[in-house]
Amino acid sequence: MAAAAISLLQVIGVVxxxxxxxxxxxxxxxxxxxxxxxxxxxxxxxxxxLARRQRMRPxxxxxxxxLAPLVxxxxxxxxxxxxxxxxxxxxxxxxxxxxxxxxxxxxxSVTLGLGALDTGTAFGGMGASRALTIGAxxxxxxLVSILALSVPAHSxxxxxxxxxxxxHPLLLATPQRLLALAAFVIVVVxxxxxxxxxxxxxxxxxxxxxxxxxxxxxxxxxxxxxxGESMRLVVLLALLAVLFVPWGIATGHGPVAQAVxxxxxxxxxxxxxxxxxxxxxAMAKLRLFxxxxxxxxxxxxxVLAVVSALVLA
Amino acid sequence: xxxxxxxxxxxxxxxxxxxxxxGPRxxxxxxxxxxxxxxxTAFAVAARVLATGDVVRFHTDRLLPLAGxxxxxxRFGALFVAVSAVVGVCAxxxxxxxxxxxxxxRTSSAVLPLFVTTLLLVPAAADVTTFxxxxxxxxxxxxxxxxxxxxxxxxxxxxxxxxxxMTQAGAGAILVGLVLLATRSGGQSFxxxxxxxxxxxxxxxxxxxxLVVAGFASKAGAVPLxxxxxxxxxxxxxxxxxxxxxxxxxxxxxxxxxxxxxxxxGGPTWWWLALMAVGALSAPFGSLHSATSSDLKRLxxxxxxxxxxxxxxxVGASGLFxxxxxxxxxxxxxVAALLHVVFHAAFKGxxxxxxxxxQQATGTRDLDALGGLLYRMPVTGxxxxxxxxxxxxxxxxxxxxxxxxxxxxxxxGLPATDPAVAVAMPIGVGVLALTGGLAAFTFVxxxxxxxxxxxxxxxxxxxxxxxxxxxxxxGALPGLCVILGLAPFAILPAVAGAARTVTGIRAPGPLxxxxxxxxxxxxxxxxxxxxxxxxxxxxxxxxxxxxxxxxGPVRVVEAWGCGREFQTATMEYTATSFGEPLTRVFxxxxxxxxxxxxxxxxxxxxxxxxxxxxLSLDDAFERRLYDPANRSLRWWGAAARTVPNGxxxxxxxxxxxxxxxxxxxxx
Numbered sequence: 001m002a003a004a005a006i007s008l009l010q011v012i013g014v015v016x017x018x019x020x021x022x023x024x025x026x027x028x029x030x031x032x033x034x035x036x037x038x039x040x041x042x043x044x045x046x047x048x049x050l051a052r053r054q055r056m057r058p059x060x061x062x063x064x065x066x067l068a069p070l071v072x073x074x075x076x077x078x079x080x081x082x083x084x085x086x087x088x089x090x091x092x093x094x095x096x097x098x099x100x101x102x103x104x105x106x107x108x109s110v111t112l113g114l115g116a117l118d119t120g121t122a123f124g125g126m127g128a129s130r131a132l133t134i135g136a137x138x139x140x141x142x143l144v145s146i147l148a149l150s151v152p153a154h155s156x157x158x159x160x161x162x163x164x165x166x167x168h169p170l171l172l173a174t175p176q177r178l179l180a181l182a183a184f185v186i187v188v189v190x191x192x193x194x195x196x197x198x199x200x201x202x203x204x205x206x207x208x209x210x211x212x213x214x215x216x217x218x219x220x221x222x223x224x225x226x227x228g229e230s231m232r233l234v235v236l237l238a239l240l241a242v243l244f245v246p247w248g249i250a251t252g253h254g255p256v257a258q259a260v261x262x263x264x265x266x267x268x269x270x271x272x273x274x275x276x277x278x279x280x281x282a283m284a285k286l287r288l289f290x291x292x293x294x295x296x297x298x299x300x301x302x303v304l305a306v307v308s309a310l311v312l313a
Numbered sequence: 314x315x316x317x318x319x320x321x322x323x324x325x326x327x328x329x330x331x332x333x334x335x336g337p338r339x340x341x342x343x344x345x346x347x348x349x350x351x352x353x354t355a356f357a358v359a360a361r362v363l364a365t366g367d368v369v370r371f372h373t374d375r376l377l378p379l380a381g382x383x384x385x386x387x388r389f390g391a392l393f394v395a396v397s398a399v400v401g402v403c404a405x406x407x408x409x410x411x412x413x414x415x416x417x418x419r420t421s422s423a424v425l426p427l428f429v430t431t432l433l434l435v436p437a438a439a440d441v442t443t444f445x446x447x448x449x450x451x452x453x454x455x456x457x458x459x460x461x462x463x464x465x466x467x468x469x470x471x472x473x474x475x476x477x478x479m480t481q482a483g484a485g486a487i488l489v490g491l492v493l494l495a496t497r498s499g500g501q502s503f504x505x506x507x508x509x510x511x512x513x514x515x516x517x518x519x520x521x522x523x524l525v526v527a528g529f530a531s532k533a534g535a536v537p538l539x540x541x542x543x544x545x546x547x548x549x550x551x552x553x554x555x556x557x558x559x560x561x562x563x564x565x566x567x568x569x570x571x572x573x574x575x576x577x578x579g580g581p582t583w584w585w586l587a588l589m590a591v592g593a594l595s596a597p598f599g600s601l602h603s604a605t606s607s608d609l610k611r612l613x614x615x616x617x618x619x620x621x622x623x624x625x626x627x628v629g630a631s632g633l634f635x636x637x638x639x640x641x642x643x644x645x646x647x648v649a650a651l652l653h654v655v656f657h658a659a660f661k662g663x664x665x666x667x668x669x670x671x672q673q674a675t676g677t678r679d680l681d682a683l684g685g686l687l688y689r690m691p692v693t694g695x696x697x698x699x700x701x702x703x704x705x706x707x708x709x710x711x712x713x714x715x716x717x718x719x720x721x722x723x724x725x726g727l728p729a730t731d732p733a734v735a736v737a738m739p740i741g742v743g744v745l746a747l748t749g750g751l752a753a754f755t756f757v758x759x760x761x762x763x764x765x766x767x768x769x770x771x772x773x774x775x776x777x778x779x780x781x782x783x784x785x786x787x788g789a790l791p792g793l794c795v796i797l798g799l800a801p802f803a804i805l806p807a808v809a810g811a812a813r814t815v816t817g818i819r820a821p822g823p824l825x826x827x828x829x830x831x832x833x834x835x836x837x838x839x840x841x842x843x844x845x846x847x848x849x850x851x852x853x854x855x856x857x858x859x860x861x862x863x864x865g866p867v868r869v870v871e872a873w874g875c876g877r878e879f880q881t882a883t884m885e886y887t888a889t890s891f892g893e894p895l896t897r898v899f900x901x902x903x904x905x906x907x908x909x910x911x912x913x914x915x916x917x918x919x920x921x922x923x924x925x926x927x928l929s930l931d932d933a934f935e936r937r938l939y940d941p942a943n944r945s946l947r948w949w950g951a952a953a954r955t956v957p958n959g960x961x962x963x964x965x966x967x968x969x970x971x972x973x974x975x976x977x978x979x980x
Contacts, residue, residue, distance in 0.1 A: 052862065052863075053863075053864070054863060054864055054865050056867065056868045057867050057870070058870065059870065060685065060688075060766065060872070061765075062687045062688050064687070070856055071852060073855055074848050074851035074855060075848065078844065078848055078851060097717070099717055100708065103707065103708050103716075103717075103749075106749075106750075106753055107707045109753075110702075110705060110757055114757055116761075117757065117765045117766055117886070118761070120684075120765070120872060120880065120882070121872045121873065121884065121885070122875070122886060123873075124886070125762075125766075125890065125891060128886075129886060129891045129892075129893070133754065136604070136753065139747060139753075140743045143720070143742055143745070144742055147739060147742045155724075157838065216872055219863060220862050221859075299743065303743065307735075307736075307739065310735045
């Protein structure tokens, strides 16, 4: 029962925290560029506006097109429900496997890509092709950096990994952890479509990746897409936070510990978001064909992380 | 039970005779019915063996001279028989409605039942003669079926040639390898060979292993022996390509495991590292080619290379763990590999059969000429989508479970004391991940370009749903993909039993506890059923919320065409353009060559009349390995032709020299 309540709390937190995080990152970006910018809650207001609008569907689209935003949000909700964001006690159903999390997020991306091709427009195909190319190249770096994290814990089970880090704090400063962190950050940036891999603010056809995929969505569908992508960002940043800086996370189901965990997690994610946004201002988008080089670099870092874990262990 | 195996063989032969003798109207239903009966009896035996662990034996001296026929079906063989039987029934039901590509001819009708029967019996063969007889029958019948359409399409004879050469070379290697073992074992039955194998010298064992692996790996389509596979599997007709890709390639894996674990009882570390290297090369190579191919069936054939590579990776890891003293991990890796064989059969069967439907409905398998088929062929389209999702290892479809188990076995191989293991495992995970990402790309490309969007040609626009029997035959497999993905524990005991039988490891394998896949001895759990339920629930709830929120019904509009008035199919991305970024990223491997033809209007060179782009990708192994080999063979052939010049004196001299040489050697 307690596990279910925590899962529900995590889902609610991610659903409401996603748009707020996007708003915060936009504000940080605007301030750094010397502008005032919209209020932090602007993405929430946008969502409310979109949710009241009528949906439109391209005439040649099939049932895949309206299904894609639902699957995008549903997979992220599933990840938010089972990931140990607040406590290392077993989640609902006892399954929060890191590999499973990766494949769930992949399911969301793949369905969105199919939805983009379903519109039959040039933009849909272009966005899907680019996004999935980046996704395919990011996959090795992601899974091998997960392997680097899993080796000391002898498990890819998320609570076990975090519990091991808590039990051996020195592990977090080891070279393999830092290398894995670098690889993981690169992958998170790519998976969330942030600079320098993709520019979420652009609608220029030569540079769009993710935005080209969702160009035909409108009304409630667009609201779901926006919600889904912001939730992905929050979930991945939260995972980054609990995997690499786990302090503050609860180890049981006690309400006080949960409250502490919630506050620290929010602070960590906000800090990470701010840092990411601040760095983005100083960065230009990479050419599409330079992105695989960045991700290959991430892969090399993650392999080094595994190897050094074995050599130094 | 042994009687049922005989019934399978007899009914299969009867079906072949029926196919050859009965007139064209009754031929198809009769042969399909009889062959499906053979599949059903074989499945009954296999299910019984898998459930109880009893071994079914049969021997007769009357059939093959000198050696006789020996059949022995244990759990490991039964697993492959069961897979072949299920794929066989589906392909045969599909065949009822599918009559294109020369499958209705008398020869094809006689050969198809034989092919299915050999697929059912090869895993039951228990001595070298029986095995090679069935193996060769399988190769020859499948070759005849590939060639069925040789009069109509020019690609078919060439594909047949490649297949014939590769399969015969492979069979030769297997023959030499097995004979090498049998001559030193005092008998040719697999049981005797297994008893004698530990006492053989390491050179003999290694030579036999390498020869046998080369032969079986060519059947499984592993790099660099894969060249025949995209040709033959693509040119074969719908049900035949499904049988080849979902059932026949499995037997390559069967052979490697049967000889490596069952007869040789494991071996030194380098055997298995070599096997893993073959797998680690095949998987990304196959998936890269399938991600960039725009021919629907070639794409699927390349993906077979990819998946068999993953299986070989698992088998190699299993042998590696066994040789370094980790029996539970060895069992886990082998179970993951065998599960992947079963799941691959389910989803590749779906994909090849629905590709056959698409080819029959549109007359083409070029993705660039398809589009919008999900709307026109909803059943076939859905079957393809489910198969593709399983191919991409998306959660709650079956491919996900086996890839997860493979990842787990690699993860738990670390931290290793053996440096070979320590290096092999991260590379294995990287390979799995890259393959997974590319498979997702392939799925989106094949389904998105082929089934969604606007039809790109008139043929695609006029496509209609295929006959009910074809939908039924193909439609049984997606159900399996989903059920096995949600409830893998339904077949897990059978697969674990098969792996235990062949390896002789008594350790507990991956356990299933209720809805969870629980790995014994390691801390990893997966509950695919729960995951599926959560996803369906979340999608349903979100759909309800969306309906409550929106003010009115969905408005159907024209998609935004960048200001153009009409949206036409020429604006769409094609499969070639979809794969282009990937082609560029991996241009070192694929060596793409572009050929652009621009023709101008006669009046002015400033106006372009038409522009065509030809993009051809290169198979590095074909260019570096097979082309030089072909050239040198041709040169030697030409050189040899000048030696016999028709002069009787020269021939007499040859005879004389040969005689002298023989006498010298014998003396």
